[in-house]
Amino acid sequence: MKILTLVRQVPDAEARVKISGGHVDLEGATLVIDGMDEYGVEEALRLRESGAAVEEIVALAVGPKRVEDALRTALAMGVDRAIHVETEEKLDPIALSRIVAQVAQAEGAGLILVGGQEADWDSQALGAATAERLGWPQLTWTNELKVEGDALTGRHDVDDGNESFRATLPAVVTTQQGLNEPRYPTLPNIMKAKRKELRKDALDTYGAAPTVRVVSSEIQTRARLNKMIDGKDPQAAAAELLDLLRNEAKVIA
Amino acid sequence: MILIVAEHSGGQLAKSTLEMVTAARESGREGPITVLVLGQGTADVATAAAGVADQVLVADLPALAQYNAELWAAATTQIAQEGEAHTVIIGGSRSGREFAPRVAVRLDAPYLEDAIGLKTSGEALQAQRYTYLARVTETVEAEAPVIVVSVKPGSFAPAQATGAAGEQYDVELDLPAPRVEVTGRSVEKSSRVALTEADVIVSGGRGVGSSENFTAYVEGLADRIGAGVGATRAVVDAGWRPYAEQVGQTGKTVQPKAYVALGVSGAVQHLSGMGKSKYIVAINKDAEAPIFKVADYGIVGDVNQIVPALIEAARK
Ligand SMILES: Cc1cc2nc3c(=O)[nH]c(=O)nc-3n(C[C@H](O)[C@H](O)[C@H](O)COP(=O)(O)OP(=O)(O)OC[C@H]3O[C@@H](n4cnc5c(N)ncnc54)[C@H](O)[C@@H]3O)c2cc1C
Ligand SMILES: Cc1cc2nc3c(=O)[nH]c(=O)nc-3n(C[C@H](O)[C@H](O)[C@H](O)COP(=O)(O)OP(=O)(O)OC[C@H]3O[C@@H](n4cnc5c(N)ncnc54)[C@H](O)[C@@H]3O)c2cc1C
Numbered sequence: 001m002k003i004l005t006l007v008r009q010v011p012d013a014e015a016r017v018k019i020s021g022g023h024v025d026l027e028g029a030t031l032v033i034d035g036m037d038e039y040g041v042e043e044a045l046r047l048r049e050s051g052a053a054v055e056e057i058v059a060l061a062v063g064p065k066r067v068e069d070a071l072r073t074a075l076a077m078g079v080d081r082a083i084h085v086e087t088e089e090k091l092d093p094i095a096l097s098r099i100v101a102q103v104a105q106a107e108g109a110g111l112i113l114v115g116g117q118e119a120d121w122d123s124q125a126l127g128a129a130t131a132e133r134l135g136w137p138q139l140t141w142t143n144e145l146k147v148e149g150d151a152l153t154g155r156h157d158v159d160d161g162n163e164s165f166r167a168t169l170p171a172v173v174t175t176q177q178g179l180n181e182p183r184y185p186t187l188p189n190i191m192k193a194k195r196k197e198l199r200k201d202a203l204d205t206y207g208a209a210p211t212v213r214v215v216s217s218e219i220q221t222r223a224r225l226n227k228m229i230d231g232k233d234p235q236a237a238a239a240e241l242l243d244l245l246r247n248e249a250k251v252i253a
Numbered sequence: 254m255i256l257i258v259a260e261h262s263g264g265q266l267a268k269s270t271l272e273m274v275t276a277a278r279e280s281g282r283e284g285p286i287t288v289l290v291l292g293q294g295t296a297d298v299a300t301a302a303a304g305v306a307d308q309v310l311v312a313d314l315p316a317l318a319q320y321n322a323e324l325w326a327a328a329t330t331q332i333a334q335e336g337e338a339h340t341v342i343i344g345g346s347r348s349g350r351e352f353a354p355r356v357a358v359r360l361d362a363p364y365l366e367d368a369i370g371l372k373t374s375g376e377a378l379q380a381q382r383y384t385y386l387a388r389v390t391e392t393v394e395a396e397a398p399v400i401v402v403s404v405k406p407g408s409f410a411p412a413q414a415t416g417a418a419g420e421q422y423d424v425e426l427d428l429p430a431p432r433v434e435v436t437g438r439s440v441e442k443s444s445r446v447a448l449t450e451a452d453v454i455v456s457g458g459r460g461v462g463s464s465e466n467f468t469a470y471v472e473g474l475a476d477r478i479g480a481g482v483g484a485t486r487a488v489v490d491a492g493w494r495p496y497a498e499q500v501g502q503t504g505k506t507v508q509p510k511a512y513v514a515l516g517v518s519g520a521v522q523h524l525s526g527m528g529k530s531k532y533i534v535a536i537n538k539d540a541e542a543p544i545f546k547v548a549d550y551g552i553v554g555d556v557n558q559i560v561p562a563l564i565e566a567a568r569k
Contacts, residue, residue, distance in 0.1 A: 013521055017385045024389055094357050094364050117503065121384045124347075125366055128322065129354035137432040138322060140351050153436075157496065159320075159347050160262070164437035177503055178490075211363035215379065215392040224533065224549050231536070231554020238562035241534065244550050249532045251453060251511035252478050252567075 001054055001110035001147070001169065003044040005079065006100065006126070007061045008034040009070040010119040022216040033070040036115030038077075038182040039175035043145060044113055045078045046180060052147040056080050060103055062096055064088050068198065075193035076185030082196070087203040092212040097129035099206045104134060109170070110150070116141055116174040127174035138172040139165060143179055254284040256338040258329050259302055260346060264294055266301035268450055269344045269404070271411035274305045276404045278412065281373030282340045289332050289424075291325060293318040299421050304414035309421045310336075314428075320348050321431045326355035328426050333360060338399060340378065345405040353403045363395035369408040378402070386502060386525040406449050407508045441497040448498065451481030453511045456500055456527070458485040460516020460537060461556055464493040470560040471515055477567045483507065485523050501526035516556045519544025536560070 048054035114127035131138035285307035357364035370381035457471035512530035
């Protein structure tokens with residue numbers, strides 16, 4: 001079985017987000033591989049190490065030149081080779097799923113691992129959209145995964161708790177925090193990764209065009225009252241807070 | 254028509270469905286508001302939906318007893334096509350955001366995900382949504398014969414019944430066989446008011462100290478003032494509280510009238526789930542904790558001393 005694992009590049013959670021010209025400006029922000037995608041890369045490596053018949057692990061990214069760095073991180077973690085569909089176009093998940101599905105087919109992938117939720121946009125759409133294009137089942141918010149032959153079993157979170165599942169490959173699995181602890185690339189592996197294949201594809205061979213347009217972005221801050229109460233006298237502080245909640249904010253009876 | 258896929262649980266219509274009806278009304282899209290009810294034993298759900306919608310389509314079938322992404326996608330797509338829907342609105346729950354992209358692919362439609370606002374602009378449908386851990390509000394738009402939207406829970410006011418009851422119709426569906434077999438289920442039950450529906454939430458972080466303290470302080474205060482209970486990821490990871498109570502980027506997004514954070518540092522991933530609360534209250538012993546930057550009322554102090562005093566004072 002071949003595993004395709006998707007990789008995105010996102011700003012570090014603590015990065016300062018600026019808006020210029022009505023759009024998010026990432027100039028100067030530290031960009032890293034999306035944590036949710038690291039779980040996918042790690043899980044692919046663990047499946048191979050645990051003895052599942054994994055022929056090859058391929059990482060895929062779509063985006064501008066700089067996303068190469070995220071692919072190099074995946075290669076240094078242990079992925080065999082990488083494909084970079086290079087474009088400046090901002091593609092929505094429905095459009096992106098066209099590319100992912102075509103790559104999966106061309107590669108003969110049996111399992112696709114996708115980040116469960118974007119660290120930046122919070123989108124959860126790409127996994128499901130890709131599964132639909134391929135006519136495959138999908139498992140989202142996965143905490144536990146096992147592959148034996150073409151049987152896929154594990155556990156995942158649902159609206160009101162969690163479920164154990166069984167499905168048959170091929171399938172799309174989306175990750176979740178807690179699935180595993182991603183490894184750090186070691187220096188020798190970072191060196192080795194430089195020699196691994198990183199193929200460049202042009203976007204136009206995939207026929208994917210955006211269907212959703214970003215009109216504008218703004219940073220909204222709500223002015224907060226910032227009333228601070230000294231807690232040295234707990235009884236007085238408690239009484240003052242309750243009074244504010246009852247009579248100023250009027251949120252409790 | 255505007256097609257809304259109802260969310261319901263335990264035989265009751267969920268508040269999120271009423272919110273989707275408001276989203277539909279505010280969207281400026283024309284045509285009857287139609288609610289599709291998928292499930293088994295959904296008579297009460299359909300009746301409640303008829304109170305707010307122009308019409309209700311009901312598929313009350315044993316095959317739909319359990320949510321499954323492929324079944325829900327197939328059913329929604331079929332009804333959207335037969336009814337020539339130009340707008341399909343789906344809930345922003347985990348399951349909603351799991352099957353909505355499938356519907357979009359099947360209908361060859363653009364997908365506006367996790368909308369907090371909807372309006373028509375010319376021929377386009379515009380949605381607002383949060384990005385970058387809810388620090389940025391983005392306006393996106395799509396123009397197409399049919400558009401799929403998912404709606405973030407808690408972002409629209411629940412629709413009020415109009416007095417007139419919409420017609421109910423049974424529909425027939427061609428359903429695929431489910432391919433994911435559920436071999437076990439564990440449901441996290443909470444006897445309290447659902448987090449996403451609570452007017453006031455008392456939430457605890459690692460600073461509360463222990464699972465026992467959480468029960469005494471966070472639950473104790475919540476019970477005293479009639480609030481829901483939330484927790485940070487640190488607390489959930491420590492096993493003090495169930496995941497169902499986690500607030501934040503990878504937990505629930507809440508927007509109560511008041512959010513009371515006890516021993517919570519205010520990490521960006523937590524703020525992204527509660528930063529839109531009307532009033533934020535923080536109690537933390539560290540005056541520099543980031544939570545105070547977003548707080549309306551803050552007490553710098555030890556939860557072990559302040560919270561018992563609060564519980565005592567709230568008695569009066
Ligand atoms: C910091 C940052 C800067 C960006 N700058 C640009 C830019 O300059 N130009 C531009 O065209 N686009 C840019 N993008 C957009 C980005 O590359 C994606 O096109 C966009 O985020 C896809 O929508 P989504 O995240 O909602 O996808 P979803 O469907 O939600 O994706 C979910 C998962 O899909 C996979 N995935 C998503 N996108 C990709 C991808 N691009 N490659 C491989 N796997 C993917 C990942 O596993 C991800 O976790 C930027 C995104 C980020 C985070
Ligand atoms: C991808 C990703 C997703 C995440 N998703 C979430 C999420 O959904 N929700 C979430 O909450 N977190 C999430 N996190 C984790 C987040 O980054 C923080 O680690 C977490 O929110 C911290 O929880 P905390 O405030 O309880 O703990 P801490 O950060 O340890 O803070 C404890 C606070 O308690 C105070 N304190 C200690 N003792 C006392 C006392 N006696 N009295 C008063 N105050 C006291 C301290 O001063 C401190 O400010 C996520 C992280 C990542 C990387």
